[in-house]
Amino acid sequence: MQPVIVPEPDGSVRVDGRRVALGELPSVVVAAGASARWTWDDTNRWYPGLLAAGVRVERAYDLRLGHRILRGSALASWPEPGDAPPGPWDTLPPAPLTSTPDQPAMLFAAPGVDDSAPGPDPVAELAVQDAVVAASLAAAGRLRLLLAAESAGALAAVEMYHAGLPWLADVHDAVLTETLGPRPRLGERPARLEELAHLIRAALDAPASLNPDSPRDLLRAIERAGVGARSLRKWELEQLDHPVVEPLLEYKSLYRLLTANGWAWLEAWVRDGRFRSEYVVGGVVTGRWASSGGGALQLPKSVRRAVVADPGWSFVIADAAQLEPRVLAAMAGDEVMAAAGRGPDGRGADMYAGIVASGAVPTRELAKVGMLGAMYGGTTGSSGQVLPRLAKAFPRSLAFVDDAARAGERGEVVTTHLGRSSPLPGATWHETQAGAYQDDAGDDDVAKARSYARSWGRFTRNFVVQGTAAEWALCWLASIRRRLWALGPSPSVSDDGPVPAPFAARPHLVFFVHDEIVVHTPADLADAVAAEVQAAAAEAGRLLFGDFPVQFPLSVAIAPSYADAK
DNA sequence: GTACTTAGCGCG
DNA sequence: AAAGCGCGCTAAGTAC
Incomplete structure (x- = not known):
């Protein structure tokens, strides 16, 4: 079942042709069951109110996020040229998250949104997006995965805002x-x-x-x-x-x-023992999340001591080890580098140690700065010095990022493994490039054009790696979210503690930062949660890269405070 | 007064 | 003598 939520001018909604008052929406969602995929214009607009009513959604499709991805994707097959003027789905800003468990006053209605004006039609838009994906033939599977993961991420983001990060x-x-x-x-x-x-x-x-x-x-x-x-x-x-x-x-x-x-x-940011910062899904060009309010993605290590689990609860803190080089190895089909990440026992090594063991470079530190240089476009210092050795040991991976850099230098688009494409450089960039070919172009003009081209090449070089790592992280997050719910509530935790419904006695995500998650869980479920988080990492790897023998080992800690990780 | 830019630093 | 990706936030400083 794929119900679409269509806002009506009178403030009610239409669901599969049936008119539903807003107050009835939570019970309608519950009645539809967990297999329903709820399609709506913006997860931020609808989901906070459902959560405030204690209702979790298992599956959703976010048309705003889907449109943004498809509109920019080089893999998406639009019926008309991609330079069609931007429509309402291109310009729709995300609804701000305002409702919290203790203040659900703005149920379903974001302030500043004029609900009386007819908005764009979600039913028609869903049909358009489905058609675009279907027409993308060989890439349809990847795009579907990307769109599903992005939407699942949007659910997780609102849930994390709803639950808040425990903060003393x-x-x-x-x-x-x-x-x-x-x-x-x-x-x-x-x-x-x-x-x-x-x-x-x-x-x-x-x-x-x-x-x-x-x-x-x-x-x-x-x-x-x-x-x-x-x-x-x-x-x-x-x-x-x-x-x-x-x-x-x-x-x-x-x-x-x-x-x-x-x-x-x-x-400003901590209320009633919780820190709430809004996650902006897809807020970074590469597909990474951004955050708004309180700087959640830049929490300094020194204050993480204040992140403490509720009494009777615990944290499971996990981060993916060397995510980006592993992603690069997989998308480049580089079996040699993937092997360096599996280690001697085949069970997931420190990848930089594996690179040393392969004989490519003498020390772990050089392996690390060398790989970072390869992915960021570094040319100087020790990073630049080891690059030739890495290129010899791992030609496929290095050629892959070099190709992405060349494309960027030519002003072309590059695309992640699942199909998110980079933006094109702006007018200034093109003017600068044109300036180098003028008859009266001086050495400065040529040097400037070259510098701009290289700079954009570094961006596209990094885009394919950072963007694909973000896709892996989205799949990881989506899998964790589903698995945590399936674990069910803990019998030893009461329903009326500080954790709001629907997570009152259940493990739930409370923090995410690029390649790292924190789950807040009843203490008796912590071991089970850790196992699910591990299983989710393996699942994410399979979803993106199938049978390719790349591993994504995690470092996992069970601890009462975020400061105790690592 | 508001709206912008700049420098700097935190995180991944 | 600092180069090599992506962000958000703050204060100081500037423009209007």
Whole structure:
């Protein structure tokens, strides 16, 4: 069954021709059963209200996300040329997530969305997307997998927002107090920062008026004192031998903690023991997720101590080891590199150690920077130096990323394993390239064009790897989500604890960052969860790469705090 | 006052 | 003497 939710001007919806009042939607969804695939314009618009009513959806199809992928995909076969003007499905912004378990006031209605205006027709759009996929022939299977995974990811993203990441404000406060000193009054510097500011001024022989928070003032004082730095970047300061370096680096680090994840952050983003940040599915060109509000994808290691499971609950924390080089080996069909990732016992090695064991490079560190350089387009330093050796040992993988880079340098599109394509370079890029062929083009123009071309080549080189890794992660996430639900509720956890329905006594995802997940689970299910997370990684590998002998080993920890992982 | 850019740094 | 991908966020600084 594939019901489509069609919004009506009066605020109700139509489901397979039947008019349904919004308040009735949760029971209609429940009645349809778990095999139904709910199709809607935007998961963010419909799913928060269902979750607030305690209803989980097993399968969904997100037309907005599907359209964006198909519209850009070089594998998708549109009936008309791809340069057709953008329609409503191209411009639809995602509905903002506002409802939380304790504040479901805006049930199904995102503020600012004018529901009285007739929107684009989801039934027609679904037919269009189905037809485009079907017409894509050989690529149809991959595109279907990508679209299903993207939609499953959208469900998982809303569920993680609904559940929230368990967060102990007093632990966070203790971290801040230990490193910065007690919380100061508004507008004042914490004690440790104040101390460091004095040390910085003394080392620079600068007046008390010098404000270390002002990069301009600070840089001027540094120039005057003859320190020898021409910027305030950490790496540049680290090279220098001057008494100001040590206090300044510490100041910058603590200042960063204070401004990005200090007391103000805590008050803004943590409520009732949960941190909620909105995940923006497909928010990055490569298909990775972005986040909005609170910087969930950049949680510094130092504050992860505050992420603590509820009493009677535990975390299962898992991350995929060397995901990107493994993905590269698989998409390039590089059996040699895949073998390096399997290790001597064939059960999933540290891939960089495997590269050393293959004799390609002498140390793990060189294997790592070399592979990163290959995937990012590095040319200098030790990364550039080992590149030829890696190219000799793993010609298929290196040729694969080189091909992607060449395509980008020519201004062409590249595509991930499942069919997400890169954008084309913009007008400035093309003008710069054209500038190199003008009759009056100087050396500068040629050099600039070359530099732009190379830069876009580095982008496309990385796009195919990062984007395909994001696809693996989506499949992993989708599989984990399904498996966790199948484990069922724990008999030893009560239904009225701090975890909201429908996850009250069930393991559920609470955090995801590119190649890493955190599951919050009743403690008695933690071992079972860990096994499912492992099984899901293997399943994701099979979904993307079939029988190709690549492995995706995880490091998995069962712990009471996120800080205890690794 | 608002809206923008820049520098810097956190994460993967 | 810092090059090589993708982001979000903050404060300072600038433009209007």
